[in-house]
Amino acid sequence: MRRKTGTLLEREGTRTVAASLISILIGLVVGSILIVIVGLISPNLGPSSIGDGIRLVLFGIVSTGRNAAGVLTWGFNPQNIGNMLFRATPLILTGLSVAVAFKTGLFNIGAPGQYLMGTMATLAIALGIPANAMPKPLLWLLAFLGGILAGALWGCIPGIVKAFLNINEVLACIMTNWIAANIVTWFFDATKVFQNTVENTKTSYIYKTTYGKTLVDGVWTYVEGNGVSTAKLGLDKLFPGSQVNGGFLIAILFAVGVYILMTKTTLGYQLKACGANRHSARYAGINDKRNIILSMAIAGALSGAGAALYYLAGNTEFFWSTYQSLPAIGFNGIPVALLAANNPIAVVFTGIFMSMLNIVGQQLRNLTAYNEYITDVIISVIVYLSAFSLVIKMFLTRRSKKGKETEPTPVKAAVPAAEPTAETVTAEPEVEGEEGGDKA
Amino acid sequence: MSFLIQQTLLYAVPLMLVALAGVFAERSGIINLALEGIMIFGAFVGVFFVRLMQGTEVFLNAAQDGKWLTLQGLELLAMLAAAVMGAIFSLLLSFASVNLRADQTIGGTALNLMAPALVLFLVRIIANQNTLQMATGDAASWFMIKKTTLGFDRKADLGFLGNTFLHKVYLATYICILLFVILSIVLYKTKFGLRLRSCGENPQAADSLGINVYKMRYAGTTISGALAGMGGFVYALTTANCAATGDVAGFGFLALAVMIFGNWKPLNIAGASLLFGLFKCIAASYTSIDINGDGVFLLKNLSEQVSFFGAHFYRMLPYIVTLIVLAFTSKKSRAPKAEGVPYDKGMR
Numbered sequence: 001m002r003r004k005t006g007t008l009l010e011r012e013g014t015r016t017v018a019a020s021l022i023s024i025l026i027g028l029v030v031g032s033i034l035i036v037i038v039g040l041i042s043p044n045l046g047p048s049s050i051g052d053g054i055r056l057v058l059f060g061i062v063s064t065g066r067n068a069a070g071v072l073t074w075g076f077n078p079q080n081i082g083n084m085l086f087r088a089t090p091l092i093l094t095g096l097s098v099a100v101a102f103k104t105g106l107f108n109i110g111a112p113g114q115y116l117m118g119t120m121a122t123l124a125i126a127l128g129i130p131a132n133a134m135p136k137p138l139l140w141l142l143a144f145l146g147g148i149l150a151g152a153l154w155g156c157i158p159g160i161v162k163a164f165l166n167i168n169e170v171l172a173c174i175m176t177n178w179i180a181a182n183i184v185t186w187f188f189d190a191t192k193v194f195q196n197t198v199e200n201t202k203t204s205y206i207y208k209t210t211y212g213k214t215l216v217d218g219v220w221t222y223v224e225g226n227g228v229s230t231a232k233l234g235l236d237k238l239f240p241g242s243q244v245n246g247g248f249l250i251a252i253l254f255a256v257g258v259y260i261l262m263t264k265t266t267l268g269y270q271l272k273a274c275g276a277n278r279h280s281a282r283y284a285g286i287n288d289k290r291n292i293i294l295s296m297a298i299a300g301a302l303s304g305a306g307a308a309l310y311y312l313a314g315n316t317e318f319f320w321s322t323y324q325s326l327p328a329i330g331f332n333g334i335p336v337a338l339l340a341a342n343n344p345i346a347v348v349f350t351g352i353f354m355s356m357l358n359i360v361g362q363q364l365r366n367l368t369a370y371n372e373y374i375t376d377v378i379i380s381v382i383v384y385l386s387a388f389s390l391v392i393k394m395f396l397t398r399r400s401k402k403g404k405e406t407e408p409t410p411v412k413a414a415v416p417a418a419e420p421t422a423e424t425v426t427a428e429p430e431v432e433g434e435e436g437g438d439k440a
Numbered sequence: 441m442s443f444l445i446q447q448t449l450l451y452a453v454p455l456m457l458v459a460l461a462g463v464f465a466e467r468s469g470i471i472n473l474a475l476e477g478i479m480i481f482g483a484f485v486g487v488f489f490v491r492l493m494q495g496t497e498v499f500l501n502a503a504q505d506g507k508w509l510t511l512q513g514l515e516l517l518a519m520l521a522a523a524v525m526g527a528i529f530s531l532l533l534s535f536a537s538v539n540l541r542a543d544q545t546i547g548g549t550a551l552n553l554m555a556p557a558l559v560l561f562l563v564r565i566i567a568n569q570n571t572l573q574m575a576t577g578d579a580a581s582w583f584m585i586k587k588t589t590l591g592f593d594r595k596a597d598l599g600f601l602g603n604t605f606l607h608k609v610y611l612a613t614y615i616c617i618l619l620f621v622i623l624s625i626v627l628y629k630t631k632f633g634l635r636l637r638s639c640g641e642n643p644q645a646a647d648s649l650g651i652n653v654y655k656m657r658y659a660g661t662t663i664s665g666a667l668a669g670m671g672g673f674v675y676a677l678t679t680a681n682c683a684a685t686g687d688v689a690g691f692g693f694l695a696l697a698v699m700i701f702g703n704w705k706p707l708n709i710a711g712a713s714l715l716f717g718l719f720k721c722i723a724a725s726y727t728s729i730d731i732n733g734d735g736v737f738l739l740k741n742l743s744e745q746v747s748f749f750g751a752h753f754y755r756m757l758p759y760i761v762t763l764i765v766l767a768f769t770s771k772k773s774r775a776p777k778a779e780g781v782p783y784d785k786g787m788r
Contacts, residue, residue: 373558374561380558387536
């Protein structure tokens with residue numbers, strides 16, 4: 001899809017970044033226009049709220065709420081920034097998941113399912129093993145690896161059916177998403193023990209991982225503070241009042257790891273070769289089936305890791321009756337990857353950008369009569385634009401080459417339009433014949 | 441049995457229509473992954489239309505006086521509104537994939553992300569909650585056709601066929617079936633249909649014979665959008681009590697699977713959607729299915745004896761069956777040759 005030549009790498013790179021920035025800009029403008037339109041039409045929204053809405057969409061991350069007079073105040077908000085980094089953690093990983101698959105020519109829309117399976121495994125391990133059975137870091141690591149493994153195994157399924165049965169991976173992924181949502185609900189419904197019964201009104205949630213399975217008077221109970229949670233690594237001091245923890249740094253490590261895997265190793269080269277052209281890769285002696293499955297497994301593992309890091313934070317709860325909905329974090333991996341043009345390092349930044357939009361949406365809901373879904377609209381516009389980022393890039397190339405040698409523009413109307421007369425009639429039996437042969 | 445057939449049809453008919461929507465797009469050469477999004481959008485438009493019209497005196501009086509023909513007219517108008525807006529929404533996809541030669545999968549995904557976001561954004565502002573319902577009454581009291589609305593006595597027995605197809609049904613179901621038949625004929629027996637299909641098989645050849653590939657692809661996607669929008673509203677009307685929630689539970693994707701399973705052919709698609717409708721119906725109401733009317737609820741009893749065959753299992757079933765069915769059919773299935781490939785006049 002995206003051609004990359006060594007000599008043009010730098011200019012190609014800058015153009016990719018420029019195309020992404022333009023997409024973001026248009027997305028924000030569309031969001032603002034929507035706010036203006038809705039603000040003008042809706043009777044409960046006044047002109048002042050339009051201004052507030054637009055300002056929050058653009059600069060919501062540095063909002064500090066409203067002062068006594070009801071005017072928006074601005075400034076460094078450590079809680080928002082910290083939460084932004086925390087929410088970026090799973091987004092970066094699902095973004096990496098989609099990006100890896102994209103690089104290998106697969107569209108991993110199955111990230112939500114892989115994310116859910118990762119969630120299930122992580123929570124089952126973190127809450128299922130008695131808290132004093134092993135040192136806490138080991139339990140944490142076990143739960144983390146369990147999440148990764150579950151995601152990888154779940155990701156394998158679309159890979160296997162794609163490789164051996166030639167089922168479109170998009171459809172397979174969508175089906176496995178809903179199957180995963182049902183399996184997870186089923187599991188937590190059937191096991192019962194993981195449902196939070198200690199705190200009232202929280203029975204529809206699973207225990208946080210800070211609850212440890214402890215033997216009290218011969219009965220297994222969950223005690224707050226006995227469980228595991230990701231180390232804060234001092235980040236909570238930097239951003240007081242936020243949920244941030246060391247998981248963010250782990251996500252960055254994963255991004256670097258994926259970058260090295262994809263650009264510096266034989267395996268990465270083989271995966272990319274399969275993505276570029278499955279048949280020529282096989283001709284070159286690469287096992288294409290193995291690589292398709294492996295690529296989906298890696299993608300699934302990354303999504304599972306995202307889920308593990310999110311729920312091992314110790315301050316997040318999982319709503320277990322999820323059979324009717326799929327986690328948005330999984331789907332939002334798609335815009336993260338597309339905006340980053342599938343570059344693992346760029347995914348870190350686009351992941352942070354997406355979680356910034358998430359915080360902005362929250363601010364909008366808390367401070368104005370608008371709601372958080374406007375940011376989803378902005379994200380979708382960005383995805384829409386990234387579908388033809390190639391066109392934007394071409395446009396940029398043409399602008400920069402103005403005056404210099406004119407690029408051979410795509411031949412338009414090279415085929416002279418034939419007269420739609422008698423010739424059309426001759427075409428009909430031909431296509432019909434093909435159709436008939438197919439039915440036989 | 442009547443209940444089973446009615447419930448199955450409720451799920452199968454929107455599925456059938458939306459799968460046909462997919463066929464129109466793919467036969468013209470555009471992969472319409474956005475069916476789900478367009479359905480969500482269509483459902484919202486239709487429900488919003490009904491809600492607006494409920495405020496007008498004509499329809500309020502009609503509801504009070506029991507003028508059911510007027511109400512059926514409202515239903516048809518809402519279907520039309522959903523279809524028109526669905527078609528307009530799908531122009532986003534056609535523009536990106538025909539004029540800009542964008543990646544159709546990503547374009548469709550963008551629409552799938554956009555529709556629920558936009559719908560929920562608007563629903564929250566209109567209704568101050570995440571569900572947009574009818575202003576007064578419910579789908580059954582306004583739009584459902586019953587014995588009594590047709591002038592029969594409450595206790596009249598209409599026989600098996602009458603009970604199944606005239607009592608507690610929606611006009612929309614039959615309109616959809618009719619549309620499905622008409623459009624299948626259009627696709628296979630008219631000049632327009634042939635030209636459309638040729639653009640999905642070999643656009644270069646079609647172009648050289650004077651067919652405007654861009655126009656045909658626009659036509660295919662627009663019809664597709666209209667059908668999907670209408671299907672979305674029909675789904676919301678008949679199975680969700682005429683409420684828009686920014687979600688159709690993966691129905692659009694299921695329709696895609698049905699389309700592939702049906703091998704891009706209307707008759708097979710009709711069969712496939714009946715099968716999936718049956719599974720959906722079992723999932724939704726397995727506890728109250730009484731196949732031969734002897735008061736024995738087989739599936740309910742089974743779920744009580746073996747806890748494995750419970751609600752969770754039946755909910756998962758349509759998706760598992762889809763996957764298995766695809767596994768068996770995808771080797772044989774033959775997609776339109778040029779689907780997903782942007783048409784470039786300069787290319788050989």
